[in-house]
Amino acid sequence: MNGQIHFTLNGEKVTSDRHANERLLDVLREDFKLTGVKCGCKEGECGACSVLLNGVLANSCMVAMGSIEGSEVVTIEGYSKTKRFQALSDAYAQTSAVQCGFCIPGMVLACEALLAKNPNPTDAEIRKGISGNLCRCTGYNAIVEAVKIAAREGKGLW
Amino acid sequence: MESISKSIPKRDHFPKISGSAKYVDDLSFEGMLHGKIVRSTVACADIKEILIPDLPEGYFVIDKNDIPGINSVHIVDDDTPVFSDGTVNYVGEPILMVAGKDLKVVNRLMKLIKVVYDEKEPVLDMMKSETIFYQYGYTKGDWETAFREADKIIEEDFQTGYQEHTYMEVQGMIGFYENGKSIVRGSMQCPYYVHTAVKRAMGLESDKVQVIQEEMGGAFGGKEDYPSILGCQVAVAAYKTGKPVKVVFDRSEDIICSPKRHPAKMHYRAAIKNGKITGIDADIVYNCGAYTTLSPVVLQRGLICATGVYNFKNLRVRGKGVKTNTVPNGAFRGFGGPQTFFAIEMFMDHLAKEIGMDSLSLKESMVVKQGDDSATSGKYHFHIPFPEMIEKLDQMSDFRKKREAFRNQTGRYRSGIGLSLVYHGCGFTGSGERDLIKGVVKIVKNTDDTVELLTAGTDMGQGLKTAFAKIASDTLEIPLERIIVQNPDTDRVPNSGPTAASRSLMVVGKLLQRAAEKLKRDWKPGEYQEFVEKYVHPDFMIPWDLSKFQGDPYPDYSWSANAVEVKVDTLTATTEIVGAWGVYDVGTPIDMAIIKGQMQGGFLQAIGYGSMELLDVNDKGVIRNNSFSDYIIPTSMDVPHLETEVVENTYDNGPFGGKGAGELPAVGGAPAYVEAMENALGVNLHHTPFSQEDTMKVLEAFKK
Numbered sequence: 001m002n003g004q005i006h007f008t009l010n011g012e013k014v015t016s017d018r019h020a021n022e023r024l025l026d027v028l029r030e031d032f033k034l035t036g037v038k039c040g041c042k043e044g045e046c047g048a049c050s051v052l053l054n055g056v057l058a059n060s061c062m063v064a065m066g067s068i069e070g071s072e073v074v075t076i077e078g079y080s081k082t083k084r085f086q087a088l089s090d091a092y093a094q095t096s097a098v099q100c101g102f103c104i105p106g107m108v109l110a111c112e113a114l115l116a117k118n119p120n121p122t123d124a125e126i127r128k129g130i131s132g133n134l135c136r137c138t139g140y141n142a143i144v145e146a147v148k149i150a151a152r153e154g155k156g157l158w
Numbered sequence: 159m160e161s162i163s164k165s166i167p168k169r170d171h172f173p174k175i176s177g178s179a180k181y182v183d184d185l186s187f188e189g190m191l192h193g194k195i196v197r198s199t200v201a202c203a204d205i206k207e208i209l210i211p212d213l214p215e216g217y218f219v220i221d222k223n224d225i226p227g228i229n230s231v232h233i234v235d236d237d238t239p240v241f242s243d244g245t246v247n248y249v250g251e252p253i254l255m256v257a258g259k260d261l262k263v264v265n266r267l268m269k270l271i272k273v274v275y276d277e278k279e280p281v282l283d284m285m286k287s288e289t290i291f292y293q294y295g296y297t298k299g300d301w302e303t304a305f306r307e308a309d310k311i312i313e314e315d316f317q318t319g320y321q322e323h324t325y326m327e328v329q330g331m332i333g334f335y336e337n338g339k340s341i342v343r344g345s346m347q348c349p350y351y352v353h354t355a356v357k358r359a360m361g362l363e364s365d366k367v368q369v370i371q372e373e374m375g376g377a378f379g380g381k382e383d384y385p386s387i388l389g390c391q392v393a394v395a396a397y398k399t400g401k402p403v404k405v406v407f408d409r410s411e412d413i414i415c416s417p418k419r420h421p422a423k424m425h426y427r428a429a430i431k432n433g434k435i436t437g438i439d440a441d442i443v444y445n446c447g448a449y450t451t452l453s454p455v456v457l458q459r460g461l462i463c464a465t466g467v468y469n470f471k472n473l474r475v476r477g478k479g480v481k482t483n484t485v486p487n488g489a490f491r492g493f494g495g496p497q498t499f500f501a502i503e504m505f506m507d508h509l510a511k512e513i514g515m516d517s518l519s520l521k522e523s524m525v526v527k528q529g530d531d532s533a534t535s536g537k538y539h540f541h542i543p544f545p546e547m548i549e550k551l552d553q554m555s556d557f558r559k560k561r562e563a564f565r566n567q568t569g570r571y572r573s574g575i576g577l578s579l580v581y582h583g584c585g586f587t588g589s590g591e592r593d594l595i596k597g598v599v600k601i602v603k604n605t606d607d608t609v610e611l612l613t614a615g616t617d618m619g620q621g622l623k624t625a626f627a628k629i630a631s632d633t634l635e636i637p638l639e640r641i642i643v644q645n646p647d648t649d650r651v652p653n654s655g656p657t658a659a660s661r662s663l664m665v666v667g668k669l670l671q672r673a674a675e676k677l678k679r680d681w682k683p684g685e686y687q688e689f690v691e692k693y694v695h696p697d698f699m700i701p702w703d704l705s706k707f708q709g710d711p712y713p714d715y716s717w718s719a720n721a722v723e724v725k726v727d728t729l730t731a732t733t734e735i736v737g738a739w740g741v742y743d744v745g746t747p748i749d750m751a752i753i754k755g756q757m758q759g760g761f762l763q764a765i766g767y768g769s770m771e772l773l774d775v776n777d778k779g780v781i782r783n784n785s786f787s788d789y790i791i792p793t794s795m796d797v798p799h800l801e802t803e804v805v806e807n808t809y810d811n812g813p814f815g816g817k818g819a820g821e822l823p824a825v826g827g828a829p830a831y832v833e834a835m836e837n838a839l840g841v842n843l844h845h846t847p848f849s850q851e852d853t854m855k856v857l858e859a860f861k862k
């Protein structure tokens with residue numbers, strides 16, 4: 001079932017001739033060299049491979065290429081060029097929320113998805129928003145704190 | 159707060175958060191092959207035959223016959239094979255590697271390879287093992303008299319389970335062989351461990367082996383010994399194929415074959431006379447798995463910690479590490495300490511009930527102070543801030559009031575609060591720093607007056623690069639931007655020792671500080687200069703004698719007090735963790751936010767160890783829950799109120815007063831959690847993890 005799949009990747013129109021049942025994660029990492037998209041499990045459990053798919057947080061390891069025709073995919077590489085990213089990055093730096101960093105690109109996109117829906121989340125809402133993204137290093141507090149700082153200091157961005 | 163403690167953005171913040179940092183799986187090289195390892199599917203067998211299909215052009219099988227040096231991975235001892243030598247001793251043991259350009263083809267070939275086994279009865283139960291890898295023991299005072307003259311002797315058994323590291327980045331390495339030189343790069347804590355191992359397996363001289371650390375996505379001890387094994391395998395594969403060979407595990411493979419925290423069974427006895435504990439006798443067994451790897455040192459630390467933070471006058475501690483046909487266990491944050499600390503903390507709680515005291519009062523009355531003898535007849539040379547720490551913990555958690563209020567509860571929801579007092583000995587155990595590691599650092603000043611710090615220290619997320627840079631910048635009084643810290647490459651850095659044992663900051667950081675002081679005194683603008691600094695053993699230490707198991711195993715200790723509060727629904731057996739509080743003494747924090755992050759992350763891992771992280775090994779020795787959907791680790795929702803504080807207790811022999819930090823928070827979480835559960839359920843509990851099923855069992859027993 002090979003053919004061309006068309007989608008938008010970090011704002012650019014792209015095509016892929018991968019088979020429809022291939023994982024978006026592998027295509028992003030191998031064909032587009034977007035290695036900021038991490039693989040922690042390949043079974044939809046860790047969130048390291050998170051991307052924004054039409055603005056919604058998705059585990060790219062669970063997304064089949066056949067399902068993304070015409071979709072808009074944003075990875076950390078694209079998102080890191082935005083002002084919103086800058087606000088989140090500054091906040092993460094303030095709380096030293098980046099430890100090993102492996103969960104972080106996915107985590108940042110989870111924070112974006114959350115703030116886009118809810119610009120002033122409570123602690124509990126933040127914890128719920130990032131609950132699909134495992135982090136083994138931080139204990140999550142510094143990340144929760146960073147989201148609050150970003151929401152406060154990035155006023156108007158979300 | 160000391161000025162150095164003020165937090166700065168971490169050095170690796172931007173590359174990591176923007177996704178540009180390269181981890182081993184993100185690297186690709188010209189002509190690189192992908193390797194996958196065929197592993198034993200049985201726990202104990204001789205291999206009768208291996209049937210290998212015809213391999214397409216450019217595809218290879220690499221096994222024991224391809225090893226140019228010795229088929230053994232040097233760790234502490236040398237019993238771990240690089241590839242099976244004809245027998246297999248656990249499910250997951252590496253037999254051979256298939257390598258080739260296309261991973262899909264490699265995976266297909268893997269399925270066509272048939273290993274024919276002559277199966278033997280495996281030993282899976284550590285109590286039935288007849289192979290003792292290591293055993294140690296020590297006594298203090300006159301334990302025999304204490305037990306002979308006791309009014310009452312109390313005996314209990316404790317048990318702790320496996321814990322899997324689940325670093326988010328799985329194990330991975332790439333091997334190269336170029337012009338007679340083996341080069342290995344990847345995710346590892348200890349480049350020089352890998353260097354030593356590869357030298358031996360490849361039969362090469364030191365200068366013909368180069369090991370380079372890439373960005374590391376977490377480790378927690380899990381990448382202390384294992385990269386030596388994988389490093390040898392990729393080195394041999396590159397040698398045979400003449401191409402770079404990359405092996406990166408799947409999550410399930412990683413869970414099946416990478417080391418874990420040693421499960422332990424611990425029998426404790428206490429002699430009680432006139433309402434006082436007069437003696438302790440502990441008999442401890444650690445399950446090493448199929449090979450020895452780091453077990454001797456893990457067991458030593460476990461035994462040193464066996465009587466916790468209390469000053470018992472008379473004691474006997476014995477322990478052994480035994481072989482089973484299960485995955486070899488290794489280093490995990492806390493390194494043998496969390497098991498025995500769990501036992502002694504629970505035991506103290508139970509003994510308090512026997513004696514008719516509340517648990518915290520008993521603990522406070524016996525806690526060690528500066529000047530006291532340690533369990534191994536060493537000395538606590540420095541201030542031990544438990545009184546301040548307990549006060550602070552009580553303020554944060556309201557422990558004393560709650561403990562009182564949670565007595566004799568009825569009704570559907572029951573609350574409980576538990577507390578633990580623990581330490582982590584800073585640095586390598588015993589005389590390791592002096593006799594084995596002999597750490598060396600080098601500091602180089604370039605002609606542009608930038609300064610590079612050359613150590614074998616690796617940053618696995620704990621913030622080592624940032625902490626080292628701060629130490630150098632503050633000592634030299636030059637801006638941080640002029641300090642260079644890169645990932646270690648053994649061709650460039652001296653062997654400052656492994657990044658393990660909470661030693662990096664205290665030991666290596668101190669060496670860097672001393673080198674920086676020399677450079678500062680001798681600073682010549684615009685000139686190239688270099689300074690080498692070697693480890694000097696602290697002269698106040700009482701010499702460690704392993705044969706007697708006596709002396710100072712560590713120069714100093716980091717201390718912590720932990721409390722956890724739970725609310726149990728007795729109808730559904732579900733438990734909500736209402737709060738978790740930790741107070742830590744890690745000397746002067748070199749960076750407050752980094753220390754907080756370490757404490758919070760470690761504490762959450764420890765609560766996971768106490769409550770939910772349950773590895774399920776079946777009666778064939780197979781780990782059944784080899785995925786994140788079945789091996790459950792804490793998410794952001796599990797402990798929403800986790801608070802940590804530090805007390806500042808300067809350690810004069812550490813850089814700017816700092817001492818070991820990374821492992822400390824992993825020690826006290828489990829006993830605090832399980833004590834909270836027993837407080838809520840009104841029973842004595844003896845094992846960790848204490849899961850929802852366990853709660854259900856206790857509740858069912860009440861009904862009968």
Ligand code: FES
Pocket residue numbers: 038039040041042043044045046047048049050059060061062
């Ligand atoms: S890699 Fe996709 S969820 Fe873990």
Ligand code: FES
Pocket residue numbers: 097098099100101102103104134135136137138326375376619
């Ligand atoms: S920072 Fe390491 S897993 Fe989150």
